[in-house]
Amino acid sequence: xxxxxxxxxxxxxxxxxxxxxxxxxxxxxxxxxxxxxxxxxxxxxxxxxxxxxxxxxxxxxxxxxxxxxxxxxxxxxxxxxxxxxxxxxxxxxxxxxxxxxxxxxxxxxxxxxxxxxxxxxxxxxxxxxxxxxxxxxxxx
Numbered sequence: 001x002x003x004x005x006x007x008x009x010x011x012x013x014x015x016x017x018x019x020x021x022x023x024x025x026x027x028x029x030x031x032x033x034x035x036x037x038x039x040x041x042x043x044x045x046x047x048x049x050x051x052x053x054x055x056x057x058x059x060x061x062x063x064x065x066x067x068x069x070x071x072x073x074x075x076x077x078x079x080x081x082x083x084x085x086x087x088x089x090x091x092x093x094x095x096x097x098x099x100x101x102x103x104x105x106x107x108x109x110x111x112x113x114x115x116x117x118x119x120x121x122x123x124x125x126x127x128x129x130x131x132x133x134x135x136x137x138x139x140x
Contacts, residue, residue, distance in 0.1 A: 008126070022119060024088070040088050047087045
């Protein structure tokens with residue numbers, strides 16, 4: 001079982017993070033007219049760097065893995081990639097609004113489109129790994 005976890009672990013964690021990023025960007029779009037709302041995003045590169053740094057130092061424990069921000073999130077058990085809350089970033093708007101809302105719809109829609117493409121790529125990588133395992137089991 002541990003070998004399957006190591007085989008799928010990173011891709012599963014990356015897909016989970018990319019899903020969480022979609023949720024964050026969706027919340028930004030939803031709150032585009034909420035006064036004082038601050039646009040947020042998830043810095044995947046920062047989380048990945050934290051994870052690889054801890055792996056390079058030989059600290060391959062569940063505390064070095066990504067953790068969900070809430071206990072009820074899927075994958076919140078030990079064994080996910082770093083602390084998600086530490087990788088949430090806030091953006092300074094290009095055109096500030098009078099109500100201190102930092103969400104810019106055009107920017108958020110572009111981020112969302114890119115995030116969807118990234119998520120689909122992660123799913124495709126997982127599908128390719130599963131396909132490779134099926135071929136190995138069949139002896140192809």
